[in-house]
Amino acid sequence: MADFKIKRFPKSRIATNDVCAIGLKRHHIVALIEVDVSESWQKIKQYKKEGNKVSFTAWLVKMISNSIRDYENVAAYLQGKRTPIIFNDINISMAVEKDLNGQKVPMPLIIEKTNERSIESIQEEIDEAKNQNLTGKDIVLHRKSNKLERFYYILPGSIRRLFWRYLISHPHFAYGKMGNVAITSVGMMGRADGWFIPISVHPICFGIGRISKKPIVVNDKIEIREMLKMTVLLDHDVVDGGQMIRFISSLTGNIEKGWTPDP
Template identity: 55%
Template sequence: MNYKIQKFPNSRIASIDVCEVGKQKHHVTGLLEFDVTDSRKKIKGYNNTNNHKISFTAWLISVIGYTLKKYETSSAYLLGRNKLMIFEDINVSIIVEKDLKGTKVPIPLIIERANEVSMESITAQIAEAKNEEFTENDIILRKKTRQWEKVYYSLPGFLRRYFWKFILKHPKLAFKKMGNVAFTSIGMIGKVNGWFIPISVHPICFGVGSVLKKPTVIDDSIEIREILNMSVLMDHDVLDGAPMVRFICDLKENIEIGLNL
């Protein structure tokens, strides 16, 4: 019997705990398709005429931030039994894949004020994060592990998960630590025909898939269009069904018209 044992970095322990706690959230999941043909053309045209380039991912985060600001309860945290804590800013936690001694490790990066900062700034932040050196002593990008975080890794599982539950009961701490929106994209890695449903402890989470060419009905004619697959997890504790639908409709319109391009 041949096998090998491979140790994963400590940051992976936190990911496991987040998934375990996230499964207890009352998320409603939507599997969506967006026609991004025109938007991608606009991004290409924008990059051909501007020195500061923007990426499709950065533009998408910007559109999500802008739309969420109109539906601010979508990214609110539950406070106690019957109150919401609504933050003025939309801080988006995205996953950046880093190389650690030959192993690809997903590490979160917080895009602060995604509802206000420029698409160029978001593009630059993502690029900088990808190129930044990373060691196993990092739990959050650009921050070294603090002493209490080192203690966290040594705790048994039930205590580590209690730590995350404690954070969620204290929205100010949760917002400071991980923002109020999660964004993860497999489309940044490769093309997959389908949807994936992430697990998150955030009030709202976006699972962005690949952009694929598909036949679509446009004005009673069939055309080949570029379609983005996306899943959206929305916390039913802070948002009712009708506002969910209105938010999705506005998000669809903003994505498909190429908002701010």
């Protein structure tokens, strides 16, 4: 008989599988874009040299928030079939990779009101989440689990997914539990150069790839620039194609030129 070993399946993976099953049924339009971050990246590095603590991730969260603020429909939930619900604040869901019982496990973090927060404030919350000690009793909602949440994991998959269907069909409930924007930066954890397409139950989701150098034509001259690969998922049920294009254009411009350390 061949040798093998059995590893315990992390509870967080159960919820991830459920999200993927529901997310595949959403009408997301996928945009694969490449953004020149050369100038902003250099300014971030200089800002850090001056003693300020800020990461590219925290800065990107702020730039995305600024862009959505001007195109609020892209983060709207659909109530019923014809009523978009637009929340005034932008609450962003992202994963923080942590060591849990010797395994790397992505634990969700909700950063609230990023449209009002400074980059430094966003960075502080990310750092706090990374440094928080977790045990096997901590699960998907980034806090100590209660009895109802622990009960979730022993339910059959078909019953668990009813919860997610209920969640996304009730905008206020969904917004309170998981925000209205998702950001996943799996591509920045390794050296693989390319786009990846995430699966999400959020109205809008950003898949962040890695920054790589490549020759680009700038003012009719070839220059080596630092380019960020990004995937954007937009819910076609609440946003039409024209508005998607205008949002992507605004997002690209904000990332390329929108450096600001201010709130």
